[in-house]
Amino acid sequence: MELVESINPSEESWDMVIRPQRSLFDLRLGELWRYRDLVALFVRRDFVAVYKQTVLGPLWYLIQPLLTTITFTVIFGNIASLPTDGLPQFLFYMSGTVVWSYFSECLNKTSNTFVQNANLFGKVYFPRMAVPVSVLISNLITFAIQFVLFLLFVLYFALSGSDIQVHWTWVVLSPLLIAMMAGLGLGFGIIISSLTTKYRDLRFLVTFGVQLLMYATPVIYPVSSIPEKYQWIILANPMTPIVEAFRYAFLGAGAVESGYLLYSFGFMLVVALIGAVIFNRVEQTFMDTV
Amino acid sequence: MSNVVISVENLSKSYRLGQIGTGTFANDMKLWWAKARGKPNPLLRIGETDHGNHDGEDLWALKDVSFTVEQGEVMGIIGRNGAGKSTLLKILSRVTAPTSGKVKIKGRIASLLEVGTGFHPELTGRENVYLNGAILGMNRREIDRKFDEIVDFAGVEKFIDTPVKRFSSGMYVRLAFAVAAYLEPEILVVDEVLAVGDAEFQKKCLGKMGDVAKEGRTVLFVSHNMAAIASLTQQSLCMDGGRIVLMGSTSDAIEKYLKQTLGHANGSQSGYMNLSLLKRSPNIINPDAQFEWVCLLDGKENQSGIFFEGEPIVIQLGFRISRETHNLQFGFGVRNLELGVELFVTPSRTYYQAYAPGRYSVRMNLSPNYLRPGKYSVILKMFANGRRQETFGESVTFLVEKSRREDGEMGHERWRSGLLRFDFAWSDINNRRSQDA
Numbered sequence: 001m002e003l004v005e006s007i008n009p010s011e012e013s014w015d016m017v018i019r020p021q022r023s024l025f026d027l028r029l030g031e032l033w034r035y036r037d038l039v040a041l042f043v044r045r046d047f048v049a050v051y052k053q054t055v056l057g058p059l060w061y062l063i064q065p066l067l068t069t070i071t072f073t074v075i076f077g078n079i080a081s082l083p084t085d086g087l088p089q090f091l092f093y094m095s096g097t098v099v100w101s102y103f104s105e106c107l108n109k110t111s112n113t114f115v116q117n118a119n120l121f122g123k124v125y126f127p128r129m130a131v132p133v134s135v136l137i138s139n140l141i142t143f144a145i146q147f148v149l150f151l152l153f154v155l156y157f158a159l160s161g162s163d164i165q166v167h168w169t170w171v172v173l174s175p176l177l178i179a180m181m182a183g184l185g186l187g188f189g190i191i192i193s194s195l196t197t198k199y200r201d202l203r204f205l206v207t208f209g210v211q212l213l214m215y216a217t218p219v220i221y222p223v224s225s226i227p228e229k230y231q232w233i234i235l236a237n238p239m240t241p242i243v244e245a246f247r248y249a250f251l252g253a254g255a256v257e258s259g260y261l262l263y264s265f266g267f268m269l270v271v272a273l274i275g276a277v278i279f280n281r282v283e284q285t286f287m288d289t290v
Numbered sequence: 291m292s293n294v295v296i297s298v299e300n301l302s303k304s305y306r307l308g309q310i311g312t313g314t315f316a317n318d319m320k321l322w323w324a325k326a327r328g329k330p331n332p333l334l335r336i337g338e339t340d341h342g343n344h345d346g347e348d349l350w351a352l353k354d355v356s357f358t359v360e361q362g363e364v365m366g367i368i369g370r371n372g373a374g375k376s377t378l379l380k381i382l383s384r385v386t387a388p389t390s391g392k393v394k395i396k397g398r399i400a401s402l403l404e405v406g407t408g409f410h411p412e413l414t415g416r417e418n419v420y421l422n423g424a425i426l427g428m429n430r431r432e433i434d435r436k437f438d439e440i441v442d443f444a445g446v447e448k449f450i451d452t453p454v455k456r457f458s459s460g461m462y463v464r465l466a467f468a469v470a471a472y473l474e475p476e477i478l479v480v481d482e483v484l485a486v487g488d489a490e491f492q493k494k495c496l497g498k499m500g501d502v503a504k505e506g507r508t509v510l511f512v513s514h515n516m517a518a519i520a521s522l523t524q525q526s527l528c529m530d531g532g533r534i535v536l537m538g539s540t541s542d543a544i545e546k547y548l549k550q551t552l553g554h555a556n557g558s559q560s561g562y563m564n565l566s567l568l569k570r571s572p573n574i575i576n577p578d579a580q581f582e583w584v585c586l587l588d589g590k591e592n593q594s595g596i597f598f599e600g601e602p603i604v605i606q607l608g609f610r611i612s613r614e615t616h617n618l619q620f621g622f623g624v625r626n627l628e629l630g631v632e633l634f635v636t637p638s639r640t641y642y643q644a645y646a647p648g649r650y651s652v653r654m655n656l657s658p659n660y661l662r663p664g665k666y667s668v669i670l671k672m673f674a675n676g677r678r679q680e681t682f683g684e685s686v687t688f689l690v691e692k693s694r695r696e697d698g699e700m701g702h703e704r705w706r707s708g709l710l711r712f713d714f715a716w717s718d719i720n721n722r723r724s725q726d727a
Contacts, residue, residue, distance in 0.1 A: 018393040038424035049412040123407045125384035284387040
């Protein structure tokens with residue numbers, strides 16, 4: 001479906017033309033912008049609806065990362081005694097958990113876009129991209145809440161005398177890091193969601209795959225603990241430089257090189273672009289296959 | 291400049307029948323790999339033949355549909371299930387893309403294929419109004435402006451801040467319809483949404499739809515509710531098998547639709563028969579002329595095998611002359627199939643003109659149609675050059691249905707009985723005494 005929104009001088013002035021296929025790169029981001037109220041309402045819906053009729057409500061946003069961090073601290077820190085670059089174990093795992101969960105939530109939730117919204121998409125038109133974009137935003141809010149919690153712990157540990165250095169230049173750059181994670185999560189997520197319209201098996205792979213990917217990312221160990229000759233494997237993972245950069249920014253330890261970050265950034269752009277193109281193609285006809 | 295706001299041009303949509311791909315990625319890869327090496331399909335069971343058609347056959351849900359709708363027109367779309375109505379609406383609503391052809395639209399279009407699309411049970415009525423409104427294409431300011439009217443129309447003021455999962459189903463549907471009813475697009479596409487709520491609310495909805503039409507907005511309205519179609523629209527499309535079979539006044543379209551439905555219930559009544567396929571009378575050697583086909587048309591010149599009581603029937607005959615004729619005559623009759631009785635056979639006029647060998651057609655008008663509801667077959671005879679040609683004791687069959695119009699119109703219609711209907715002229719009633727005087 002190609003939508004020519006501009007006035008076509010050769011014929012009469014049609015506002016819209018529905019055609020079999022629109023061009024590959026016609027992503028119609030302008031239309032998405034016009035539907036920004038809808039994106040906002042989706043975000044609100046996701047946020048409000050999740051914890052309705054729960055006792056603790058939004059407190060779950062804080063309990064989840066805390067419990068994960070404590071588990072990691074006990075298992076990987078105390079039982080397995082993995083190194084943490086000399087950082088307090090609790091902060092080390094918490095930084096990893098909070099950052100990683102933003103990426104993994106973005107990926108997991110956007111990968112359900114088509115299958116979960118088939119009913120809605122089958123009845124009414126709006127830019128389909130509004131759904132994954134709203135997922136990114138609602139997860140960003142969750143992330144912000146969890147990140148504030150993390151910062152409070154950083155403050156607590158700093159005041160109680162732990163060796164923590166905050167690198168302000170990197171702190172200032174952290175929104176860029178978040179954007180990169182969002183882009184990666186979105187890109188992978190919409191590629192998967194586009195493919196799951198045909199292959200349902202991918203859904204099982206995603207939950208599992210994301211979990212495995214976490215172990216290939218320095219969430220529970222620092223890159224420096226990996227033998228030099230295997231480090232490239234971990235560094236090939238575009239999430240690695242991001243997680244390390246976060247640690248370096250807020251805690252002061254981690255392997256940060258602008259080259260690796262640039263690689264992540266490029267990776268993100270490619271994945272997001274491929275995702276957008278496939279998504280754009282699939283959204284036009286997926287109702288016939290779902 | 292014309293006032294056409296929707297122009298549908300050669301729109302087609304095909305669906306694949308059966309499974310798309312093999313369903314799993316692994317099997318698709320196997321299939322692809324086998325194909326790439328030129329090996330047979332590895333997923334095929336032994337003994338099954340490979341038709342080379344793994345993607346299934348194409349089903350054309352819409353085929354070459356073209357029509358235009360003018361500004362302010364309220365157009366009904368009717369047709370049997372599977373006629374292509376919903377596919378057409380889905381394409382107009384941009385839910386799915388057409389396979390070929392295009393649609394050009396002037397103005398903002400909104401479609402209502404369902405009420406309450408995107409309603410979330412955990413959200414309050416207020417939140418859902420905003421969410422649903424935004425999904426339907428309104429922005430926040432528009433909804434702000436109409437919010438009170440919407441709530442008022444739905445009659446749920448007291449509960450507007452309650453999660454909709456606590457609403458009664460009636461309240462839920464009323465609120466959902468109300469949001470849709472206050473959409474203000476230039477073009478509104480509506481599908482069957484009126485089949486919701488209680489009778490009173492349905493009436494209210496119809497009223498609202500009528501108002502929308504009066505405001506000069508263009509409405510496309512799909513429904514199986516003929517009363518609603520008839521009261522809301524003047525123009526209608528009747529679809530069948532993915533094509534438009536009739537586009538015209540709503541009453542014509544409804545008639546066509548009713549015939550389709552009746553035909554469907556009574557086996558195929560196409561109103562056409564290829565007579566050259568029938569077994570011919572063996573005693574006629576070397577005929578001068580032969581029937582080729584027979585076709586029945588209704589008053590609007592549409593081919594049909596179903597007629598309403600009293601509706602004129604046009605019989606069209608195709609025949610071939612093999613040897614020049616100077617004296618040609620047809621016989622036409624009707625057989626009642628339920629009783630197996632020949633009702634009548636009447637001769638045509640004699641055609642004395644010379645007709646050279648070739649293909650011809652002739653038509654006659656069965657008017658007035660004095661057949662009562664039932665199943666009939668056409669009897670055909672032909673004489674040429676003084677010789678009897680072929681005879682068909684039964685050919686194309688057709689149904690005569692009880693007339694819609696006469697239902698209830700005249701209470702005395704139910705007195706009518708017997709095999710034939712005649713409408714004789716009756717004089718005024720005279721006072722016996724004054725006549726005597």
